[in-house]
Amino acid sequence: MAVYSKTILLKDTNLAQEDRTRDFYTNFLQKLEESSLSELVQVVRVSDIGVYNKGVVIKIMPDNIMYANLKDSDIPRIINTTIKEGKPLDDLELKRTGRQLRIVLRNCGMIDPENIRDYIGVDGYLALKKVLLESTPEKVIEEMKKSGLRGRGGAGFPTWMKWKFARAIAADEKYVICNGDEGDPGAYMDRSVLEGDPHSVIEGMIIAAFAIGATKGYFYIRAEYPLAVERIQKAIEDARTCGLLGQNILGSQFNFDVEVRLGAGAFVCGEETALIASIEGKRGTPRPRPPYPSVKGLWGKPTVINNVETLANIPYIFLKGGDHFAKAGTATSKGTKVFAVTGKVRNSGLVEVPMGITLREIVYDICGGTSSGKQLKAVQTGGPSGGVIPAEYLDTPVDYDNLQKLGSIMGSGGMIIMDEDDCLVDIAKFYLGFCVEESCGKCSPCRIGGTQMLRVLERITEGKGRIEDLDMLRRIAFAMQKASLCALGQTAANPVLSTVRYFEAEYKEHIVNKKCPSHKCSKLASYMIIQDKCKKCGLCQKHCPAGAIPGSREEGYTIKQDRCVKCGQCFEVCKFKAISKE
């Protein structure tokens, strides 16, 4: 096998046009041959290079230089300047607005997560060593304050403050809990970190424990993530063997050990007081706060609960310094955020971006726009506790405060892209339905309010809505926000409120005209046979469960609207697209 000193990835990023890489590729190979470099440089055509609509693009590895909008005539320059002399060509270089910055995901995919030596090889546990041997808990908290790190689990509470509160209380035992319950359906940031870089989370946890004076830690991980559990368990054992957990860690006076506890499929257990109840082996029902867990938490002792991503940031902060960390981000939100971008997006996946980047950059520059090529309608962040952000606000810089102003939240990192085909009333119903199912039932604003609201939404999507319903939704939402015991109930109405706020016209269309503009709500659709396209095969008649399609192969078919139950079967089975749905 040849050993190449450079690899060049090649891709034509304009979808609409014909793939022009074939000529470019042969040309490139030929020029390399002429310069007798073909033994040293490998050219690979790839199916995705991470940028879109920038013509022919190459990425030169390991230099990580990217050139865009290339023409055949650029090839000699690239070979002479960049490949031979290692110098970049400014005019060709792709100025990446889609800037990604990897802090949390710095090691994911780069190291073997099951090998502690790999982690140590990339300065793993070096931050811990610095902290244990050269620092004090007070200084650690001070450094965290400088970093400006806020919790990545949803609420965005400053991490240093949480630690300070727990530190301030004298107790014989204190605890650190890593919240790996990842309840937002459609998000998997924490899973990726637990599976891809378990030691960084453990290291962050030990530093947190040192700061508050804890002796014991727990990982609370959802049982649905067996691989994450396995990796963390292995990582804990390896860390113990290396003297990084247990008594006198790294020869210091500090003792700390961790255990894993499994979640059991209850969204509310992501809420900190419910999570504590669950670790205590009880039903996961929340209790009123205050007292906050940092004062009275697990077994009544001061407890710090931090999210997986929050903890994974911490070793980096102590390696590079709080000030350095705070360089990325906005005035109130520092560092990066990992998002799981899914839904109707071309390049679905995890992205880590500096705070302050715009939604447009995330959706278009990094993720390539909508998968359908249709107009983007809205972006949802924050999962069932968040809200939708309509396309007009795509240029908003992403940080905790801006998203809140728009009626959504940062949340834990779920980001769902919706296009014209998605009905926002239906989406609101989906999220609310989730919260209703997951409500623990302890307090009535959440239990009853949620159910009533869901009923109203159901009737709207079935064409039985009344115009007063919009007001009713707002009133129930208000009651739930103000009176629910925990944040599940307090935020459950957010998806409804934000869709009513930005898409009131769409609600009205459902209520007044009994139409769903995106044709999603099947109860509001009407099906019709387009006679010009109908080949009289009779398949629809066979499948109609309501006998609403009279006719024969000779006469053709029609749909009797008064008998149709709007099941959509005919629309789906017709092979000639001869049935319209409006």
Next chain:
Amino acid sequence: MEEKAVSIEIKNLVEKWKGKEGNLIMILHEIQNHHGYVPRDISLKLSEMLDVPLARIYEVITFYNYFKLSPPGKHRISVCMGTACYLKGAPSLIEEIKDLLDVEEGKTTKDGLFHLDVVRCLGCCGLSPVLMIDDKVYGKVKKAEIADILAKHGKEG
């Protein structure tokens, strides 16, 4: 199940988790992993050995979706209804499975071959809509492919 086997199994479990506070949920996880559900006679035994009322154990089992009280089917179908999968048409997959197998959500088919569960996010949203049969994940599933997928697992018996 034989009385004796039950006690030995439980004894080992209780031994392993003894002295660890809040152990009940972890013990239940191990029982469910082993049996696929939490059988009543085991709960009874557990109540004796841990010295907690049976009601306390059932209170916990019934709160958490993950724990089951009846034996699962031979093959477990989990259809993801997380947001990404919902947007990409998961509801129609569920309808199709219900139709083909004549089974409801959370229930097992009459022949005991398949159990249908609707779950939240399997963590591979990029492949949505996703369904999983036992340990095998199927991504970008189309409604028309369901019959074939089920047949493949059905044949293995």
